[in-house]
Amino acid sequence: MRLLLSFLLFLPLGLYAQGKLTLQDKPFTINHKTDKEIWGWLEQQQGFSALNKDQKQMYYWTNLFRKNPRYFMDTVIREFLRQFPEAHTNEVKSLEADIANIKGPLPYLAPESGLLSMSSLHAQDLAKRNGVISHRSSDGKNFQKRLNESGTYRCGAENIFSGSHSPLEALILLLIDHGVPDKGHRVNLMDPLYTLMGASFSVISAETGVWVQDFGCF
8 A cells, every 4th residue: 555645835824734545556547648738838838848757747737637627627537536446535526616616727837947946955855854744944944935035926835745756646636635624735726826836756765755836926
């Protein structure tokens, strides 16, 4: 069995929450035809070509969700729940309701150098601390301090996920937000204010690692 953990800071409310979900030890597989519109848009964004494969996939899947949340729910998440029925928790119903309330597509999230650096540094820092989950860096800087040092943003938030290396599995579980009362990861991923994202991964072991998503807007 593998243990998947997720944690968040939702900046506007300053709330922390966490959840745990244990899934079968097998990969998630899905037959999906790449959305050429999203991939083409990403390839035009500054800095995208320099990202590694997993980072590119995190941007792709996150923007596929934001382009058409209902499609993502009905295809990608449904298939995940079919392969991992233990993930079909009570939170799935609230996710369906939240997605139904989204009016139209959400803005795409573009890579941005300040947020990329911020997410990379924090993912590495957490991995070096044996996977401890915290929005405070090892040198004592909280999220707001790290955000301010990364650029001048009108808004910002951070999601941290510890578990599977897979960017798609991480995204799905952040959306389900099992055991997270305020559904803050989900709120961040559905927030139309955000147009920028830094997404980085750091390895803890062969089975686990840390994903950090930092959101922002100018």
